[in-house]
Amino acid sequence: MKIQVTIVVCLVEMICTANKGLIEISGSNSAVMQNVGLDEVTLTDGFWKERQEVNRKTSFELLWKLATDDKKGYSLNNFKVAAGMKPGKYQGVSWEDAWLYKWIDTASYIYASTGDTEVLDRIDSVVPVIAAAQEEDGYIATQVSAGKHGGRWLSPENHELYTMGHLLTAGAVHYRMTGKTNLLDVAVNASDFCLERFKSHPDTMWEYPFNPSIIMGAVELYRATGNRNALELAKYVVDLRGATYEGTDESPEWGRPGWGMKNYLGGADNYQNYIPLRKETEVVGHAVFFTYLYAGATDVYLETGDRSLLDALEHLWGDLTEKKMYVTGGISPVHKSPATRNPYGDERKIYVGDPVYEGVVAPYELPNASAYNETCGMVGNMMWNWRMLHATGDARYADVMELSWFNSILSGMEVDGASWSYTNPLRWHGKEHELLSHDLRNRHVPGLDQICCPTNLMRNLAAYHAYLYSVSKNTLWLHHYASSKLNSQLLGGMEVKLNQETQYPWDGKIRLTLESEGEFSIRMRIPGWAEGASLKVNGKTVKVEMNPGTYAEISRPWKQGDVVELNLPMNVRMLVADYRVEACRGQVALKRGPVVYCLESNDIAGDYSFEDLQIPMNAKWEVEFRPELLGGVSVLKTKAIVEQPAGKNMIGGYRALGEPSREEVAIELIPYFSWNNREEPKMSVWLPVK
Numbered sequence: 116m117k118i119q120v121t122i123v124v125c126l127v128e129m130i131c132t133a134n135k136g137l138i139e140i141s142g143s144n145s146a147v148m149q150n151v152g153l154d155e156v157t158l159t160d161g162f163w164k165e166r167q168e169v170n171r172k173t174s175f176e177l178l179w180k181l182a183t184d185d186k187k188g189y190s191l192n193n194f195k196v197a198a199g200m201k202p203g204k205y206q207g208v209s210w211e212d213a214w215l216y217k218w219i220d221t222a223s224y225i226y227a228s229t230g231d232t233e234v235l236d237r238i239d240s241v242v243p244v245i246a247a248a249q250e251e252d253g254y255i256a257t258q259v260s261a262g263k264h265g266g267r268w269l270s271p272e273n274h275e276l277y278t279m280g281h282l283l284t285a286g287a288v289h290y291r292m293t294g295k296t297n298l299l300d301v302a303v304n305a306s307d308f309c310l311e312r313f314k315s316h317p318d319t320m321w322e323y324p325f326n327p328s329i330i331m332g333a334v335e336l337y338r339a340t341g342n343r344n345a346l347e348l349a350k351y352v353v354d355l356r357g358a359t360y361e362g363t364d365e366s367p368e369w370g371r372p373g374w375g376m377k378n379y380l381g382g383a384d385n386y387q388n389y390i391p392l393r394k395e396t397e398v399v400g401h402a403v404f405f406t407y408l409y410a411g412a413t414d415v416y417l418e419t420g421d422r423s424l425l426d427a428l429e430h431l432w433g434d435l436t437e438k439k440m441y442v443t444g445g446i447s448p449v450h451k452s453p454a455t456r457n458p459y460g461d462e463r464k465i466y467v468g469d470p471v472y473e474g475v476v477a478p479y480e481l482p483n484a485s486a487y488n489e490t491c492g493m494v495g496n497m498m499w500n501w502r503m504l505h506a507t508g509d510a511r512y513a514d515v516m517e518l519s520w521f522n523s524i525l526s527g528m529e530v531d532g533a534s535w536s537y538t539n540p541l542r543w544h545g546k547e548h549e550l551l552s553h554d555l556r557n558r559h560v561p562g563l564d565q566i567c568c569p570t571n572l573m574r575n576l577a578a579y580h581a582y583l584y585s586v587s588k589n590t591l592w593l594h595h596y597a598s599s600k601l602n603s604q605l606l607g608g609m610e611v612k613l614n615q616e617t618q619y620p621w622d623g624k625i626r627l628t629l630e631s632e633g634e635f636s637i638r639m640r641i642p643g644w645a646e647g648a649s650l651k652v653n654g655k656t657v658k659v660e661m662n663p664g665t666y667a668e669i670s671r672p673w674k675q676g677d678v679v680e681l682n683l684p685m686n687v688r689m690l691v692a693d694y695r696v697e698a699c700r701g702q703v704a705l706k707r708g709p710v711v712y713c714l715e716s717n718d719i720a721g722d723y724s725f726e727d728l729q730i731p732m733n734a735k736w737e738v739e740f741r742p743e744l745l746g747g748v749s750v751l752k753t754k755a756i757v758e759q760p761a762g763k764n765m766i767g768g769y770r771a772l773g774e775p776s777r778e779e780v781a782i783e784l785i786p787y788f789s790w791n792n793r794e795e796p797k798m799s800v801w802l803p804v805k
Contacts, residue, residue: 134149134150134151134152134155134603135152135153135154135155135227135291135292136149136150136151136152136153136581137150137153137501137578137581137582138150138335138338138414138501138502138505139287139291139335139338139339140338140417140505142338143338143417143418144420145416145417145418145419145420145506146417146505146506147505147506147507147508147587148504148505148508148585148586148587148590148592149505149585149586149587149606150505150581150585151581151583151584151585151586151601151603152227152581152603153224153227153228153292153578153580153581154227154228155601155602155603156580156581156583156584156599156600156601156603157228157580157599157600158579158580158597158598158599159598159599159600159614160598160616161597161598161617161618161619162597162618162619162620162621162747163579163580163597164597164598165746165747166525166576166579166746167576167577167579167580169530169531169532169746170532170573170576170577171225171577172532173531173532173533174528174532174533174569174572174573174576175218175221175222175225175573175577177532177533177560178214178218178561178569178570178573179218179237181560181561182214182215182218183241185201189206189207189211189214190207190211190212190214190215190218190566191215191241191244192206193205193206193207193211193212193257193258193261194212194215194241194244194245194247194248194257194261195244195248196257196261196262197248197255197257197260197261198244198247198248199247200244200247203261204261204262204263205257205258205261205262205263207566208566209258209263209264209272209273209274210258210274210277210278210326210566210567211257211258211278211566212255212256212257212258212278212281212282213277213278213281213328213566213567213570214561214566214570215241215245216278216281216282216284216285217281217285217570217571217573217574218570218573218574219238219241219242219285219288219289219298220284220285220288220289220574220577221570221573221574221577222234222235222237222238223238223285223288223289223291223292223293224288224292224574224577224578224581225577226238226292226293227292227293228577228578228580235293238289238293239295242289242295242297242298242301243297245282245298245301246297246298246300246301248260249301249304249305252308253304253305253306253307253308253309254267254305254308255279255282255301255305256273256274256275256278256279258273258274258275258278259273259275268312268316268319268320268323271322271323271325274326275323276309276323276324276326276327276328276329277324277326277327277328277329279305279309279329279332280324280327280328280329280330280331280332280333281328281332282301282302282305282332283302283305283306283329283332283333283335283336283345284328284331284332284335284336285298285302286298286299286300286301286302286303286336286339287299287302287332287335287336287338287339287340288335290339290340291339299336299339299340302332302336303336303340303342303345306332306333306336306342306344306345306348307344309329309333309348310344310345310347310348310351313348313351313352313355314351317355320355321355321358321388322382322386322388324352324355324356325385325386325388325404326401326403326404326407327352327356327404327407327408327411328407328411329348329349329352329411330349330352330353330407330408330410330411330412330414330415331349331407331410331411331414331498333345333346333348333349333352334346334349334411334414334415334417334418335414337349337418338418346415346418346419349411349414349415349418350415350419352411353392353408353411353412353415353424356387356388356391356392356408357382357387357388357389357390357391357392357394357395358391383400383469384399384400384454384456384468384469384471385399385400385401385404385454385469385470385471385472385474386400386401386404387399387400387404387405387408389469392408392412392424392427393423393424393426393427394427395427395431396430396434397431397434397456398431398434398435398439398475399454399456399471399474399475399476400454400471400474400475401447401471401472401473401474401492402446402447402473402474402475402489402491402492402493402495402496403473403489403491403492403495404474405474405475406446406492406495406496406498406499407495409428409431409432409499410495410498410499410502412424412427412428413425413428413499413502413503413506414502416428416506417502417505417506425506425507428503429503429507432499432500432503432512434478435475435496436515438478438479439475439478439479439480439481440515441481441486441488441523441541442541442690442692442704442706442711442800443488443518443522443523443526443539443541443711443787443800444493444496444515444518444519444522444523444524445486445488445492445493445522445523445539445541446474446475446488446492446493446496446523447473447474447475447486447487447488447489447492448474448475448476448480448481448482448486448487448488449471449473449474449475449476449480449482449485449487450472450473450485450487451470451471451472451473452470452471452476452480453468453469453470453471453476454468454469454470454471454476454477455468455476455477456468473487473489473492474487474492478695479693479695479696479697481692481696481698481699482698483540483541483542483698483699483799483800483801484540484541484542484543484544484548485540486538486539486540486541486542487537487538487539487540488523488538488539488540488541489537489538489539489568490523490524490526490527490528490535490536490537490539490568490571490572491537491567491568491571493519493523493524493527493539494519494524494568494571494572494575496515496519497515497516497519497520497524497575498575500512500513500515500516500519501516501582504516504585504594505585508592508666510640510641510643510664510665510666511643511664513594513595513640514640514642514643514664516582516594516595517595517642517709518709518711520579520595521620521709521710521711521786521788522709522710522711522786522787522788523539524572524575524788525788526539526787526788526789526790527539527568527572528569528572529791529792530745530746530789530792531746531792533560534560535560535561535565535568535569535572536568536791537565537567537568541713541787541799541800541801542798542799542800542801543790543791543795543796543797543798543799544797545716545795545796545797546795579597580597580599582594582595583595583596583597583599583601583615584601584603586603586604586605586606586611587605587606588605588606588607589605589606589607589609589634589635589636590605590635590636590637590638590668591603591605591611591613591635591636591637591638592638592640592666593615593627593637593638593639593640594640595640596615596617596619596625597615597617597619598615598616598617598618599614599615600612600613600614600615601613601614601615605635609633609635610631610633611631611633611635612629612630612631613627613628613629613630613631614627614628614630615627616628619708620708620709620710621685621708621740621748621749622685623645623682623683623684623685623708624680624681624682624683625639625680625681625682625683626678626679626680627678627679627680627681628676628677628678629673629674629675629676629677629678629679630675631673631675632672632673632674632675633672633673634670634671634672634673635670635673636668636669636670637668637669637679638666638667638668639666639667639669639679639681640665640666640667641661641662641663641664641665641666641667641683642663642664642683642708642709643663643664644663644688644706644708644709645663645683645684646663646684646686647684648661648663648667648681648682648683648684649661649681649682650667650669650679650680650681650682651679651680651682652669652671652677652678652679652680653677653678654678654680657669667681683708685707685708685738686707687705687706687707687736687738687751688705688706688707689703689704689705689730689732689734689804690703690704690705690706691703691704692704692801698801699801701803701804702801702802702803702804703730703801703802703804704800704801704802705736705751705784705802707738707749707751710749710786710787710788711786711787711800712751712784712785712786712787712800713784713785713786713787713790713798713799713800714728714782714783714784714785714798714799714802715785715790715793715796715797715798716796716797716798717793717794717796718750718782718783718784718785719755719780719781719782720780720781720782721780723757723780724757724759725797725799727757727758727759727760728755728756728757728780728782728802728803729755729756729757729758729802729803729804729805730753730755730756730802730803730804730805731753731754731755731756731804731805732804732805734753734754734755735753735754736751736752736753737751737752737753738750738751738752739752744785745785745786745789745792745793746789748785748786748789749786750783750784750785751783751784752781752782752783752784753781753782753784754779754780754781754782755779755780755781755782755802756777756778756779756780756805757777757778757779757780758775758776758777758805759775759776760772760773760775761773761774761775761776787800
């Protein structure tokens with residue numbers, strides 16, 4: 116098909132030589148720090164190096180093979196059909212295009228990090244196919260143009276804006292990582308088309324970006340090109356969210372359909388388009404939808420300085436993390452349930468509202484066995500916190516990132532990188548466990564309808580090393596810990612080189628060796644769980660603020676060979692939930708450092724029922740690293756109590772209380788992220804405490 120070519124008018128030379136960070140915020144006046152480039156950090160050893168290798172050698176290759184397999188009709192084939200390159204009809208879900216776009220993100224990150232020309236050649240082979248599938252006015256959505264749906268804009272559920280949003284991100288990322296503009300031109304055309312569509316049809320388009328990848332994509336496109344239309348598109352979508360609502364005569368700040376609302380066109384809690392973002396008081400709805408919305412709105416704040424957005428986002432972050440987040444960082448408790456709201460903080464005003472899918476419905480409603488916790492929602496939450504971290508410099512956002520990465524994100528992928536799951540419950544009853552969604556009982560490879568989470572996890576894991584460090588004027592920030600080398604510049608131009616050595620997360624010792632000179636500050640995050648952390652420079656204790664959940668700062672002239680040693684105590688802790696989380700009453704979860712643990716039924720010595728185990732309140736824990744187990748993990752070993760109930764008279768599903776028999780049994784707990792990798796045993800994060 117013929118497409119309209121847009122010449123990107125920007126300072127190409129300046130952009131191409133800018134750093135290759137995850138988000139390009141070098142021109143964002145509201146950012147308190149800047150990304151370092153993917154080409155400025157190298158993982159050298161340890162946990163994240165190993166996981167990136169699995170991602171690169173297994174996940175990346177498998178998802179490329181599937182995406183480009185013409186016989187099975189995966190993503191690339193749909194573009195060829197839409198471009199008229201071959202006969203056929205669209206196959207797969209309505210968001211299949213995003214598979215290829217997120218693969219391009221991944222490949223671009225890998226190329227920027229390694230210079231692998233074979234990866235670049237693969238990208239070069241698919242970009243012309245994407246360009247050929249774009250229509251003359253800039254529209255591109257193969258789920259429509261290749262025949263799955265009968266025409267444009269027939270339903271928001273057709274995901275046209277969602278897939279174009281990922282195109283915008285891919286175009287910007289591909290350009291910044293490779294310097295090539297061919298996919299960028301496609302993205303600019305699509306962005307211009309979307310902006311015009313919104314302006315000319317606001318009465319219908321307000322509900323289309325319900326899965327709002329378009330916001331992050333448009334801002335990244337603006338950052339890459341300087342094209343103000345892209346930023347205008349992002350602002351337009353954020354401002355349009357819930358804009359059909361004007362309240363009621365009696366309560367102009369809040370209302371429900373049918374209560375005399377003015378100008379009410381629609382909207383639903385599941386999509387966060389019922390109440391304007393700046394007026395929203397609660398996190399409600401689909402986890403991917405709200406995390407993408409909040410991440411995109413944070414991007415808009417970073418570019419505009421609109422404080423009303425940041426104020427709303429900080430409030431919503433508090434609501435989510437304090438009342439609606441699992442101990443693993445999971446944030447989508449329900450598969451399907453009615454939403455509840457308490458807009459005035461008055462119990463008499465609570466109402467039951469719209470159905471919510473795969474998300475949040477009410478405070479403290481955190482079931483374990485039926486938890487959904489879609490992997491994409493966990494990734495979205497991590498991406499939102501990354502942006503909030505750069506907007507504020509507050510370590511609590513890095514704490515949530517770490518919690519998500521080590522637990523709720525990695526749990527969505529098998530340790531061998533060859534299969535995935537959408538659902539991440541905290542309790543699993545084994546092979547017969549019934550799920551309440553489309554997910555499978557066992558881990559699986561993507562089919563025609565399971566492509567979202569594998570590609571989202573893959574692209575962020577490929578770029579993990581870029582999450583470790585940030586820079587500001589004369590300051591280096593260390594957010595996360597992994598063996599790595601850094602060669603970057605602080606704002607102001609000072610060169611900084613260092614080598615980080617650590618066995619984190621299995622050991623809390625972090626050693627930095629300076630390989631450059633200069634006077635500047637180093638800020639190292641003290642995780643919220645790290646009571647009693649200590650810091651030394653060249654073997655001598657440094658007296659600085661070391662409060663958990665903050666950054667410890669050392670300012671001094673540095674010389675080559677200077678050594679900084681941070682020690683984070685790795686005590687095993689038994690955690691209890693807020694008493695309002697009824698699913699966790701009388702139970703404990705085990706955590707060591709950033710890693711949450713679980714018990715699987717095949718790690719119990721002897722023939723005992725999984726359900727009869729209890730953890731003593733005074734349990735003694737032994738930590739043992741097992742290099743051969745699950746890719747190399749530390750296990751927690753202790754003696755549990757087995758209480759087998761004595762009562763035998765059954766009353767329905769209940770048993771009369773009787774004096775139980777009691778004995779000790781040896782158990783081992785594994786990191787939660789590695790559950791369900793050894794057949795399909797029973798599993799639980801929360802365990803009864805005695």
